[in-house]
Amino acid sequence: MQQKDRRQLRAQFEANRQKFDAANARVTERVGRNLVFALASGLLLAAIFLISVFVWTPLLLVVALLFGIMAMIELATAFRQAGRRVPRIGVSLGGAAILIGAYFWGLEGLLWSLFGAALFLMLWRAVESIIPGWKVPWRTLIADLASGVFTLVYIPFLLGIAVNFVKIEPYGEWWVFTLVLLPVVCDIGAWAAGVSFGKHKMAPRISPNKTWEGFAGAAATAVIAGALAAHFFLQQPWWLGVFLGLAVLITATAGDLVESLIKRNLNVKDMSNLIPGHGGLLDRLDSILPSVIPVFMAAFLIGVI
Incomplete structure (x- = not known):
């Protein structure tokens, strides 16, 4: 009896694993990542x-x-x-x-x-x-x-x-956190909206997976995250966060597209395979690095740097 139960559990586990692998394969095919x-x-x-x-x-x-x-x-x-x-x-x-x-x-x-x-x-x-x-x-x-x-x-x-x-005094660590947070939420918002609703390609020759629906999702998440970060983390007016979110939306998207163009010209999918599921480090920094510019300008204009 115990042997039969173990066989059933093993069979059920194998069936669930196959379902998970199939679902993961579909997502990987859609977004190009594991x-x-x-x-x-x-x-x-x-x-x-x-x-x-x-x-x-x-x-x-x-x-x-x-x-x-x-x-x-x-x-x-x-x-x-x-x-x-x-x-x-x-x-x-x-x-x-x-x-x-x-x-x-x-x-x-x-x-x-x-x-x-x-x-x-x-x-x-x-x-x-x-x-x-x-x-x-x-x-x-x-x-x-x-x-x-x-x-x-x-x-x-x-x-x-x-x-x-x-x-930066005070809240220096929160400025660094916000700098990384905004491009990341742009990426997440673009991915979620693109997978769910993406139909209209933004730049098919440069980055085939990018869609205007994904860009809209990135814009929504950037504005919301920017307003919340400005108010709760940076102790600044919420509207500053809205402008900062929109600025980072532009720089993060441009940085991603520029790196995609470079990789396409070099005929490579990723800069390396260092990070499983992501590619190289530069593939993760491509949207963060240019976003340093609007965050620095915001900090400079309000006099904290």
């Missing part, structure tokens, strides 16, 4: 972020260094597929200097370290170009240098501004 892996990875990243912001702030620099260097290596590797050589060690060292300068010496340190890192990277690439076997035409060298400087500005410079938010 939802289970994506959720698990997202929760782990969220836990690391929350601990670094609210529990032990010095960990934020460590997290920014780790994520920033890996994202720079992903982008430098992608550039190489397009025939542009961005030195991975050089850009990693320069990016680390930018983040350290921002954390310890604020915006002035951020600007000076960006200047120094750009010179260092350009010198590194120039020296490489005179080594026998690595010589390239001057037009190619200029394209390599421009790609390297773009990598420094796009990733560690913007991350450095975000890290500097934590020093």
